[in-house]
Amino acid sequence: MSDERAVARALLRCQPHTYAEEAGIRLADRPAALYQLLVLATLLSTRIRARVAVAAAGELFAAGWRTPQRMEAAAWQDRVDALGRGHYRRYDERTATMLGTGARLCLDRWRGDLRRLHTAAHGDLAGLRRLLTAFPGIGPTGADIFLREVQTVWPDIRPFADRRALAGAARLGLPQSAADLAALVGPADVGRLTSALVRVALGEESAAEVTRTATGGR
Structure with a gap:
């Protein structure tokens, strides 16, 4: 030992x-920080180098899109351009769409606060994975990334x-x-x-x- x-x-x-720290996320049990982690998990879920996903997340956050409200309000092309600045080019258009759709889901289902998702799962890992994978771009791997960092x-x-x-x-x-x-x-x-x-x-x-x-x- x-x-x-x-x-x-x-x-x-x-x-x-x-990875959250590298992306500039000050992780806390707060709505904005948890949403930013969801964005990072979405980006890390694709077949792309982790350092590129982290850089792309940093560009999205530098543009001011650190909450689901601001991410949804951002123009689709602006999201594409931010991902491109982070060299996240192979999946930029599809991911820009998923980020907008995911932001709306976060607002509609969880009122912008993923602590509600946490509460709804009652501490059950399978339940957390199921709720997380409802977000576009978050499959089992993405859910595990989120859980690994959010612990x-x-x-x-x-x-x-x-x-x-x-x-x-x-x-x-x-x-x-x-x-x-x-x-x-x-x-x-x-x-x-x-x-x-x-x-x-x-x-x-x-x-x-x-x-x-x-x-x-x-």
Whole structure:
């Protein structure tokens, strides 16, 4: 266990930020922040590099579209252009449409506040996934991305590790359950750890380099 903790600590030193933090989201259990995370999960769900999705989210937020009201009010072409500035070009038109439709759904069904979605699921992960996948562009992968990141501010679903996080854990020789991974770090760092593990799974972080860091370069 001590070696596993050393690897987990080394990984957090190598990759200290979640995807939400990289996108400029100040994650909190508040309507705007939760909506921004939904937007990021939508962008990360497509077959595109994570860094491109993060950059595109940053462009949308820099344009001022940090709430469903503002996202829906934005012109479709303006959304396309913002995605293009983030180099999110392969899926820009379809995604611009989905963001507008998703913003309207958020307003109509949840009155712009995804805390209502959280409450409606009564802490049930399957229920949360079902409600999240009602949003256009959010499939099972997107729902898992949202849940992985939101566990920082929704402690009732913590610990949560999706299949990509577990794949990263396997590459590092770390446990294959969310509970065992959580035991390697403090509660506040579970979301950061799982996000960092995804980077290992996607090849954004070298498992060998993390291991070298954990063993002091031996």
